[in-house]
Amino acid sequence: MPNDAKYEMVSGVDVMSGDVVTAVHVRSEKKSMAGRVCKCCGFLSIAVILLFLILAAIVCHGGVHLYHKVGSVVIPKLTVDAPLDLPTVLLTRSERKDLEKRLDHFHDFFHGRSSNKLKKLVLTERELNGLICSEKEEMCGHVYATISENKVSADFSFPAGDMPGGEGRFYVGTKSLMIQDEAYYNFQSKITTGDIASWGEFPLANMTVHMNLQDGDLDVRITSAEVFGWMATDRFVHTFFDDTNWASNMDAHAKKHMQHIKGVTIGHGKIVLHSNDATDE
Numbered sequence: 351m352p353n354d355a356k357y358e359m360v361s362g363v364d365v366m367s368g369d370v371v372t373a374v375h376v377r378s379e380k381k382s383m384a385g386r387v388c389k390c391c392g393f394l395s396i397a398v399i400l401l402f403l404i405l406a407a408i409v410c411h412g413g414v415h416l417y418h419k420v421g422s423v424v425i426p427k428l429t430v431d432a433p434l435d436l437p438t439v440l441l442t443r444s445e446r447k448d449l450e451k452r453l454d455h456f457h458d459f460f461h462g463r464s465s466n467k468l469k470k471l472v473l474t475e476r477e478l479n480g481l482i483c484s485e486k487e488e489m490c491g492h493v494y495a496t497i498s499e500n501k502v503s504a505d506f507s508f509p510a511g512d513m514p515g516g517e518g519r520f521y522v523g524t525k526s527l528m529i530q531d532e533a534y535y536n537f538q539s540k541i542t543t544g545d546i547a548s549w550g551e552f553p554l555a556n557m558t559v560h561m562n563l564q565d566g567d568l569d570v571r572i573t574s575a576e577v578f579g580w581m582a583t584d585r586f587v588h589t590f591f592d593d594t595n596w597a598s599n600m601d602a603h604a605k606k607h608m609q610h611i612k613g614v615t616i617g618h619g620k621i622v623l624h625s626n627d628a629t630d631e
Contacts, residue, residue, distance in 0.1 A: 441480035
């Protein structure tokens with residue numbers, strides 16, 4: 351009879367004498383090796399996971415530390431210690447009602463949901479600032495727009511306390527839209543920051559975009575760009591921007607709506623959006 355390693359051999363004398371002998375189960379060498387391998391793999395997996403978590407924590411901590419370090423150095427130089435004193439415009443109930451009626455009329459006309467004819471939409475400087483406060487309450491007192499000849503400018507002032515190094519400091523700047531005629535105009539977005547009284551304006555961003563609107567086709571091209579005081583050269587603009595129409599991917603639905611717009615004029619304290627409809631309201 352072959353010797354099975356699983357069981358202990360029992361003599362015939364012991365069996366005949368009635369002694370009960372419990373067979374002892376002995377693990378096979380093969381199963382013992384498999385168990386050790388499984389345990390080893392388990393320990394390795396746990397070690398890899400722990401190592402990954404430690405590395406992730408180090409990277410996260412380093413990133414947060416770098417973010418706060420850079421912010422504490424840069425943000426104070428790009429902000430000022432006092433906000434701009436900007437006016438707050440609150441429209442009366444009758445003014446809001448009249449403005450909402452005109453905006454709804456224009457919205458329906460623009461989206462082709464109204465048979466009423468519309469020649470133009472007029473917004474005054476007061477109405478524009480009233481819209482800022484009524485539609486975006488958090489912007490009220492932080493943004494104020496002024497309308498001059500062929501130009502709309504918006505001064506802004508926001509607390510920078512949510513940024514490292516920005517406690518008690520403020521972002522201030524100006525954005526402006528300049529119009530040359532009803533269909534051809536330049537949009538300039540300029541943000542100036544820093545202690546203007548001490549060392550002058552710092553152009554955080556200054557970009558001029560040429561727009562041409564003809565028969566609903568919008569052509570948008572960047573003509574100049576300045577970021578963090580670096581002015582893009584003419585060669586840079588020509589190489590990267592000249593051949594790109596940034597409105598070329600406008601969907602057909604938007605193009606259809608744009609065909610209702612003839613152009614924009616700015617002046618005498620008003621913004622006038624002209625429609626291609628020749629009849630009056």
